Amino acid sequence: MLKKKIEDALNHQVLLEGESSHFYLAMASWAEVQGYSGSADFFYGHSDEERTHMLKLVHYLNERAGKAVIPAIAQPDTNFESLTACFEALLEHEVKVTESINELVFMCLEEKDYTTHNFLQWYVAEQLEEEALARTALDRIKLVGGDKSGMYMFDRDINSLKVQSAAGPMGQ
Numbered sequence: 001m002l003k004k005k006i007e008d009a010l011n012h013q014v015l016l017e018g019e020s021s022h023f024y025l026a027m028a029s030w031a032e033v034q035g036y037s038g039s040a041d042f043f044y045g046h047s048d049e050e051r052t053h054m055l056k057l058v059h060y061l062n063e064r065a066g067k068a069v070i071p072a073i074a075q076p077d078t079n080f081e082s083l084t085a086c087f088e089a090l091l092e093h094e095v096k097v098t099e100s101i102n103e104l105v106f107m108c109l110e111e112k113d114y115t116t117h118n119f120l121q122w123y124v125a126e127q128l129e130e131e132a133l134a135r136t137a138l139d140r141i142k143l144v145g146g147d148k149s150g151m152y153m154f155d156r157d158i159n160s161l162k163v164q165s166a167a168g169p170m171g172q
């Protein structure tokens with residue numbers, strides 16, 4: 001049985017993951033309209049992933065005799081200055097999500113909820129991956145510096161970007 005405090009915090013995380021999914025969907029749609037088809041695929045895929053993160057929490061809450069609350073999700077920003085601005089926003093958002101996961105992990109220790117603590121380790125590893133991927137993508141796009149052929153290649157190659165982090169090999 002989940003403590004109310006943990007249940008509420010997990011439901012807050014459901015909201016954050018849902019917002020992430022929505023936010024990346026907005027980026028995907030923007031990129032598609034701008035003709036950045038590779039980046040659009042990247043963001044569409046990322047949006048789907050965030051939805052699975054949300055669902056995993058929903059199932060966990062319900063399995064532990066809590067109650068998942070399916071939240072209302074506000075309309076995200078839909079106008080982006082540039083593709084670089086999208087990747088900056090992606091990284092900023094992921095850092096925020098990591099902070100929230102860390103707070104949740106800390107709360108589980110305080111409340112001696114070791115089962116939820118264990119469940120959340122998957123999210124801890126996932127955030128490490130996602131931040132590393134977002135940083136690498138941002139570094140690449142900054143190197144290109146707006147050069148048209150560079151942007152073309154960035155967009156073409158974004159979905160094969162592989163990142164090596166402390167957690168091991170990974171990629172989109």
Ligand code: OFO
Binds near residue numbers: 020053094097130
């Ligand atoms: Fe759910 O990992 Fe990003 O936000």
